[in-house]
Every structure is written in structure tokens, then in C-alpha cells.
Amino acid sequence: MAHVRRKFVEAENGDPELRRRILRKIRYLFMLERVAWARSSEERLRIRRELEKPILVEVSALVENRILKGGLLPKSKFSQALNYYQGLAPYLQNYLADPDARLDNNVAERAIRPLTIGRNYPRSIIMQAIVHQGHFARRSTHLGFA
Numbered sequence: 001m002a003h004v005r006r007k008f009v010e011a012e013n014g015d016p017e018l019r020r021r022i023l024r025k026i027r028y029l030f031m032l033e034r035v036a037w038a039r040s041s042e043e044r045l046r047i048r049r050e051l052e053k054p055i056l057v058e059v060s061a062l063v064e065n066r067i068l069k070g071g072l073l074p075k076s077k078f079s080q081a082l083n084y085y086q087g088l089a090p091y092l093q094n095y096l097a098d099p100d101a102r103l104d105n106n107v108a109e110r111a112i113r114p115l116t117i118g119r120n121y122p123r124s125i126i127m128q129a130i131v132h133q134g135h136f137a138r139r140s141t142h143l144g145f146a
Contacts, residue, residue, distance in 0.1 A: 001026060002104040004088065007081035014078025018066055022085075025059050033103045041099035048096045056096075060089045 005026045008019055032052050036044040063085045066072075072079040095101035 001029065001092065004081075004085050004092075007077075007084050011077035011081040013076055014072070014081075015066065018062060019078065019081075022059055022062060025055050029055055029103060044099045045096075053093065053096055056093055059085070060092075063089070 008023050036047040063082050067082050
């Protein structure tokens, strides 16, 4: 949901009232999740079922109605945000059924960040080893630098 929120934050043009309304609903979802995570698993499921699910249904309806209304530029940030939400809508309610699931995937993204940050590190070590083994030295003498 954090990615959805970011898409609507970046969509400054379009329907400003609808954008503000959707962002307010998303902010309310995150607030309810903060409260829910301070409670037991059963209470968390109850909060999600009774308070969060209606908000998700309402936001989905708002997005769908706006898309059906038309009049959006297909490459506008607002149109892209609406389509992004609509593409994820079937999956956004998955967290409602599992008390240990999260509204967003920030925990998972933080867990894999060290893997992606160091992705090019081995390649640079290999390149440094090739240069220091004489490959560059042979080439530079061939060019008359030595």
C-alpha cells in the first residue's frame, strides 16, 4: 500500500479532490494498522474486518468509478496511479485474512535491500583483479606509456 500511496502523492495533476480523498483513506488505513498491531491477533483481525475492509472497498469503488468516468490523459501521473491501484486491487485485501500479514511490504523490502545494494560489488572486484594482474600494464606498454 505504500507504493500505491506514493503513486497518488506523485500524481499532482488530475482530480485534486479525489486524490486528497484517496490519500486520506490510505492514511486512515495506516493509522488503523498501527492501532491493530498493538493488539492481539484476534483483535487485529476484527479491526481489519470491521474497519479497514470497508475503507478498501470504498477506495476501490472510487478508483473504478473515476476510471469509468473517463476524460483522463492515459500518460498522466493521476491516470497511472488509478490504473496501478486497480491492477493491485484484487491483492490489496489479502492482508485482511492473516493477522501476521502487513498492509505494506516495507519489512520484506528492507530485508532484501542488502542483497540488492551489493549486487555489483563482485563485478568491481573482478575488474580490479584483472587490472592489477597485468592486463592493463601489457596494454599500456603496447601503447607506449611505459
